[in-house]
Each structure stands twice: as structure tokens, then as C-alpha cells.
Amino acid sequence: MSETLPLTGRARPDRSPHTLAEWRAVGGYASVERALQMTPVQLVDLVDAANLNGRGGAGFQAAKKWRFMPAVGTSPGIGTNYLIVNGDEMEPGAFKDRFLLEALPHQVVEGAIIAAYATHSRHAIILIRDDYRAGISAIRRAIAAAEAANLLGTNILGSGFNLHLRVHPSAGRYIVGEETALISALEGGRAIPRKRPPFPAQSGLWGRPTTVNNVETISLVPHIVAQGAQWFRALSRTEEGGTKLYGVSGMVNRPQLIEAPMGTTARELIDRAGGVSGTGVLRCFQPGGGATPFLEPADLDTPMDFGHMAKAHSMLGTGTLIVLDQGTCPVAVTARHMAFYARESCGWCTPCREGLPWAARILTALEDGTATPRDIDILRMTAAEAGPRGRTFCDLMGGAMGPLASLLSRFGDLVEAHLDGGCPIRRGLL
Amino acid sequence: MSETLPLTGRARPDRSPHTLAEWRAVGGYASVERALQMTPVQLVDLVDAANLNGRGGAGFQAAKKWRFMPAVGTSPGIGTNYLIVNGDEMEPGAFKDRFLLEALPHQVVEGAIIAAYATHSRHAIILIRDDYRAGISAIRRAIAAAEAANLLGTNILGSGFNLHLRVHPSAGRYIVGEETALISALEGGRAIPRKRPPFPAQSGLWGRPTTVNNVETISLVPHIVAQGAQWFRALSRTEEGGTKLYGVSGMVNRPQLIEAPMGTTARELIDRAGGVSGTGVLRCFQPGGGATPFLEPADLDTPMDFGHMAKAHSMLGTGTLIVLDQGTCPVAVTARHMAFYARESCGWCTPCREGLPWAARILTALEDGTATPRDIDILRMTAAEAGPRGRTFCDLMGGAMGPLASLLSRFGDLVEAHLDGGCPIRRGLL
Amino acid sequence: MTLPEPLKSQILHAVAEDGGAKPAMLEALRLVQQAEGWVSDARLAQVADLLGVSTAELDSIATFYSLIFRKPVGQTVIMLCDGASCWMNGGDALRDALMDRLGIGYGQTTADGRYTLINSACVGGCDRAPALLIGPGRRLVGPLSPDGVAALLEGGL
């Protein structure tokens, strides 16, 4: 295992997953043995000291989330806690969890065992996007092998800890990736998000305390157990621990995944991805998928972690950059994002169900040159009114408003220029 | 204070409440000082050792409920925990909380302060039935006096503990007394019960961890703090700690409230209430209000605590007996109860909204002699289908089915005899 | 007639105490009723306006809680217990005597506007069965025989 690339260091160039024996040969599952000799509280403290922020998009501290999970017998009602590993990756521009699921399934299973133990969960589910068929079968094979080796099941390695782990293949719809919608889906319903509170740690799957962690977050856990909190923090360039599995796509010459220290800059990542393609000149970028506000060249040297991206008025999100060169219009990109979010809204909350299609139509009208000044006012109003958290059950609408609001604030002139005959970039005027 | 009658020992014959000075003169609020020198965990352990079962009806261990309440900073979301004191007494046959509120308001306030501290609550609410105007003003005066003496408010007695305590007068509807309906009511909605989970300790008032305790439960707390767990357990004749504020009403010569050791028998209580009135011969009794299944003379010597009443296929409920002599027909009593529960259903869940009026109509038809054998089948089916927990959000329906089911099983012949011309007891045939 | 000033400030105080307009809705209705005996459509609209909630929402509360009166009641409201313990101790006879004397049924108000009769859930006076609550203070009266009804209505009990 690489000391500096814990997440991807063991992956093979052809992405073929390891057998259990192969995984053990490179040190796999040693962390499970170690973790089961610790108490759940010690594990949470360790992950706390490592300062592991959740990699699903919001960057909430993993240890804090885990600490909310009540110990066995200390929550009302009957049943176990649940750990859910979220592998429903469908964010525009995100392609990292696919890699971890397909190429490194035992890393996910190993992390899930440890996280389940830390959260007092006797039942864990890895939810995987339907389209990731290779990932689904890789994880299923890894689970079967781990079960056969008593790394799962009853009295794991003689520790007294029992864990049932299974895969739930989903069947489309972006909203399934929202943690409360995912719980609704697992209970057999439509994937409609739920109001918080109760938070999943209070009442999640089947009303039991539930933790939902992203595939990447879970994949990091065994390494923290193996090498310690200090090592993990030292991997990072900032206060937030570890490496990050970044991605770069869009207008770059060699789009790719890049594991790098947390806090690596967009400039370095874009350079490693072969630099800006198209005109070769950067116009702007989204730091972590379709729902993250645009940043401009001035932010190329800002460390890409959750805190710094927030301070720069964007979000780290999934850490998978979408790069736009000067020849690519951010209005067009936002229009495509908005059409996506409008289509993927579950339709429960009115601002989202009604607001997103409206915003998408206006953005298309801007591209086509059929929009009016009043349409731009409506976009501004929509972003202002529906952007803040709390107006809807989940943050799909709020997330979608991020790029829209930044489009309007950073590229207001460009947006207005669309009123005069459509996209000026497409027409070669800019 | 009486050593053996902690709940009522300080009450005055005319029920006039104490001033703060008078209450302090008899030892009041010493328990608050003592409790604030303990940790919340120590308090919960103390109440656990005392084996205080909640006096609201279900008999759930108070310490167990309190232990579900997360310490400050260990639950997701923002805000304080809440303690709610339930003074919405409206159960047919129940008249005990009225007394505690009217005659001993400082005892309630004192208990609320300690319970709030133990449950990490910075905000507590005493909800009182609108009709208990004397109780409402007595509690309000007690709160004002306690505030003035820094027994409430900021940095109570220099302990660093802050507590805001207020009264919420309700406005009718029995269902308000159901703990989740009560939470809906306090949030400004109709008093519709909520599905559990989440339990209030997970997500209650405003989504925050919430404990709801009955007035009697809360009134006992200061005494446990003052005199200890062993003393409290020794008050009882059974495993369940303390005294109980029983009541006896219906067909007895001197209906009254009686504080007595937990586990006192119905025979003793009825004797102290002057014996059975009317024919002077007992037919049956409900041990704790309208929603508790009938018991017969064979159960007169069963200790009246939660465990023994459950074993006898009834419930302790509120511990306020309703006594029926041979001249009183249990069909008629059940008919009146059923009309009450039908009227008071919030109407949310279908079995309750539709089933209770139907059952009430049939019972009235039995009294009137217009019922058919098929009607009795419908009663049996209703009790069997809607009695078990979990068919509705709350237990109003299940509770109402208790007396009905016991009526059918214990007095089947009597019920059938109603088919032939109505109530045979009323007609002097039995 | 607009909302009288003292009522207005009492309601706003309740908003502060209860932590918002929504949780204070019921208390606001109670305050109106305390001042005026019942909650008229006009008052309902004014209170909704003051609280910044819809009339429909406020009325959904007003109509749910049985002790918020949405039509005028008499000067004195009598709430007669219809619980089982009162029934066993002569509640029906007391009810009949009250209805006879007042000339009204449950939910009705005497022609002279003096009395409204309502049946109530167990009034928490089972030791004084048959019992009723009377007047703005909800004074508990019991045990009350049919013979005592006259004295009660003349203020003697």
C-alpha cells in the first residue's frame, strides 16, 4: 500500500478487483482485526482525531456523525442501528465512487465493517447505482468472500460482533443519493426525502438510528485504523485530514481521477489533467460537480477542501472539477445542469418541483435568444428565494441554485448579452 | 413531610396551595439544591435505583425514559432538549392530577426543575387541561415565585444550570394527553399523534429530544432526591417503587383519592372508600380509568401495580378505580366509555375514526335491545383486529378496546342476554 | 371593530413566550375567548392577521379544540360531566333536571343568553360525582342532585 495514496494505491491499472487472498496479501482486513480489539468509542475518537470529513458532498465530520449513534440499548424502540454506504453516485461530473467500487471492493467492505462496529450497527447496506453493474458484482463477490472468511456474519473473528452486510442495487433517480430519500427507498417506497429532524442518527431506516456514509469516506476508514490519526492528518495540506479522490473533466486534455492531498489546488489538478483544452484558456470551473457554484481563475490557487471552498463562496462537493474554457458558455452548462435537476426532482416540495423546470426553461431561452429581461429577474428571484436551506425537505433545490446564483453574480454581463440573439460565445462574438 | 405519604403528606385539608415561603418551611426546594450538586447521570441512576415507574398510565420506567435523552451537544441539530409535564388529565375516572396541581403546585415545579436538569432540558412546559383553572393559576403563581427566588431562570442557585419553565393551558380534546399529540399541540397544530419511531426522546418538540412525564411522576421526583432510592422502594409493597396516588369512584360510599403503597389491593382501597354502594355487592372494577380492562372480585387481592395488573390481564393505568356493583351493568359503562373515545378520537387513523363510533353504536343498541347477534360478532372482531398495538399511530383505539375485549370475554353471557330486550340488569332481571 | 389594544399586546406577549406565532395560535384564541366569551369570524381574521398565519390555519386549530367556541355562548357555561362515575351516581337524572330547568339540550344556549349547556369529558371530580363545571372559573360543583339544580342556577351553590 502506498503511504501517500491510501485510497488508490492498491488499485491495479486495469481496475480488476482483488480476490480476498490478494487483498489480504497487501495488508487488507488487518484493520478489521485491529478495530475489533478497540471499543466503538475509541474508534470514533480515532476518526475524530484524524479529522475525516465526509466525502459525499457536505463535508460533515465523520466522527461527529458516528458519535450521534446511540450505543446498544440506549435508544428507545427495538432493533439494531444501521450503517448505509452510499454508492448512488449520479452527480453531473462525478465519477470517483465508480472507481472505488469496481477496482477496490474489499476496501469498501473493510471500511463498512469497521464503520458498522463504530456505529453499533448490526446491519449494513451498500446501496449502489443500478448502472454500476461491475461495481455491484465486485462488491457482491467481496461480501461473499468476506462472509466465508468470518469477516462478516456471526461473531466476527471471535470478537462477539455480528454484522450482516448486503448490497441494494438502486434503479435510477438522482434523488436516491440524498440520505433520507435513500432511506425511503430502502424501506420500499418512492425515494422521497424526509424532513429533518429527525435526523437519520435519531430515526433512520425502519425508524432506527442510521448513519449514511459515502463510498469514499468508508474507503478511507481502514487506512486511518491501520496508520493512525496523525498520519492521516499529515497526508493533507490543510486542517482537514487525508487525501481526496479528486476528478477533473470537461474542457481538459486528459480528464482523469487524481488522488492528492486534501487541499490540493485546482491549478495543480488541471495541470495534471493536461491543462485546459478547447481555447486553452480557463473561463471558470465548478470544484465538485454540477451543484457547486462556479469559481474563476482567481481561485485556481485556493486549497480545495471543504472549508476553503466555502470561504471562496463555492463548495468542495464531490471534489470532481468541471472545467470550462473560454469557448464554453457557463450559461449553457448551467442550462444542462438545471434540466438535469428539474428532471430528477422527486416532486414533493413545490419550490423544487415548479421552480427548477421554470429556471431550466429560462436558461434554454437565454441560449436560444428568446429570453426577456424579466426572465433574468425571475432567475435572480428563484435563486434568492429557493437557494437558502430549509425551504424544501432536502437540498436538491438549494444545490441546484448554487451554480445558478454564481452564474448570475459572476457572469451577469454575459447572461444579459444572451438577451440579444442568444449565446454570444456560440456565435463567436466573445 | 410525612415519611409514608410523600405525595400528599404536605397538602392542606382545604387544598389551598403553599406560598414559596411556606413550601420552603416544610423542606421544599431542598431537593433542587441537592440535585444541582449531582450530575444528570447520577440523578438518572438514583431514579433508576428507586424504580420509579411513570404514573401516566403506561408505567414505563422514568429513569429509562430519561436515559434516552442525549447530553448537550451529542444529538444532531440545534437547540435544547425539552421536558414536558403532562397535566392534561381527562381519562374517565381519573381525578388525581387535579389535586396535585391545585394543592401542591410547588411540588410539581420542584420536580420539573430536577427532571429538566436530569434530561439536559433548558426549557420545560407544564401542559394543563383548560378546565383545571385553579391548577393553572396555582402553577403559574408557583413558577413566578420560583423565578423570583432564582429557582428558575438563569444560573439557578449559582449552579450554571438555566431553565425556562412555562405553563401551556390546553383547550379540550382528550387526545392532547397522548404524548406525541401533545407535542403536535405545543407546536401549534391540531393534536394529531405521530408515528413512533421517532420516539419523543429522539425527535419531539420542534424535533428536539423530549421527555413527557406525568404530573404525579414529576411530583415524586423531589422526594426520591430528598430521601433516597432505598426509602422510595421501601414505600412500596412490590418491586415497583414508591407510593401511588390511587383513586376510587363509581359505586362506592365515599369516593376519594388515596395515597397508599404501590401494590395496595383493590379490596383495601374499596374498603377505605367506604365499601361498595348500591347493592353493596361488587360485580367488577376497572383498576385505572376508562381504558383499563375489567377485573372481577377474584382480583380484589391482587397487588395493584403495573406488573401485577398486566399479569391479571388488565392495566394499572392511572390507578383510579372505577367500581361497579351488581346493579350496574358493565355493558352500559363500556357504552359510555366507547362514546367518549369515539368522540375524542382525533380522526387520523381509520380503524379508530370508523371503528369506535361503530362499537359505540352497537353497545347502545345492546342497551336498548335493538342489537343482533351479528353485532356482537362485529364487536369481537373490532376488539381483536384493532386492539393490538401498531394498527394506529397512538393507543387511543387500543386502549378503548381493553374494556370492550374484557367485557366480551368476562361477561359474554350478560352481553348476549342484552339481545333479548335490552339490559337485563336495568330491567331487574339479573 | 379592530382588535382591542390590551388583547393585541397579550397576544404578542404569548408569541414571545411560546416562541413564535404558530405555537401561540391556541393561546391567542384563548385570550380572545377569555375577553369576549367566544371567537367570532371577525376576530379570527384579525388574530390571523396579527400572527401572520392564514385564517384557514387558525380556524383549523379553533375547530379542533373543543373548548374554543366559534359561536356565541351564554354568560355562564355549564359543563356537565358525562363520565362513567358520574353516570353511575345519577348523572342522567342531573342532566335531565338541568335540561328541563334550562329548556335546552347539549350545545344550546338559553333564549335569554344566560346559560349554555355542554357535555364534558370526565371533569376530574369523580370523588364528587355527579359533578359539573360552571362559569368562567370552571368551578367544580358536586355531588349535585336534581333537586340542587335550582339553587345552583340561582347562584346558591
Next chain:
Amino acid sequence: MTLPEPLKSQILHAVAEDGGAKPAMLEALRLVQQAEGWVSDARLAQVADLLGVSTAELDSIATFYSLIFRKPVGQTVIMLCDGASCWMNGGDALRDALMDRLGIGYGQTTADGRYTLINSACVGGCDRAPALLIGPGRRLVGPLSPDGVAALLEGGL
């Protein structure tokens, strides 16, 4: 035609694994679709019957999840990414080439029943933009130029 035996036992196995009929509804639909390409009204009713849920409830799941097909699809389903990164890298030209070659639009099936074309959320292949998923294994293909469409459809890619 009743539900074939292997499908039946697979579904019952899912019920055991997922802890009940309701949480197994989606997997049951997936299993039917895996065996038959889509979920017909007849199969929906049979599965609902087997699971002991209403047809309406099962269909509410089937119609919510975009990858449960409630009408027949072609032998090969092509899911073309409509994410931004693919669009920037020529996704529109690829789309047009596919539609031209197949003679269909999104959501349609070729007359010979060989291909169905669907637009998809970002397929997690942004490093291979423009990309698509093809066939029962959802094989990721990319980057794919308009010129590559012919080879793809002839099985060369």
C-alpha cells in the same frame, strides 16, 4: 403465463434478504426486468400478488424509478450521458449521430426491436466523455466520436 418458477424463488429470496415484502418490491421488479427486459402489466400484477402488496403500490415504485421499464425495450438499451462534461466534449454530435443512425429519438425503440435509446444522468464516465452505457451489463463506452457509432452498433466497440 404465470410467473416462472426461478423468478418466483428469486423474488422470495429477495424478500428474505431485504427483510420483508415492501423493501423487496424494487428488487422484485429488477429481477423481472432482468429476465424479460421489461415489466409488463401482467407481471406487475403477478409480482404484487406474490408479495402481498397492491398493484397500485408496486406500480408506484415501478413508475418512480427511471430504470424500471414499463414498456418493452429493444434487445440492446443504449443510455447516452447527458451530463455537462459529455456535452462539452461533443455529446450533442454523438447524440445526433446515434439518432440518425438508429432513426429514433430518446425513449424510442427501433422498428426491428434491436435498440432503445435513452438519455441518462451522468454515467460516471466523465474521464471518457462523451460516454454511454450499452447492453445488459451497462458497459461503459467512451470517448466515442460520431464516427464510432457505426462500429459500436456492429459490436466492434
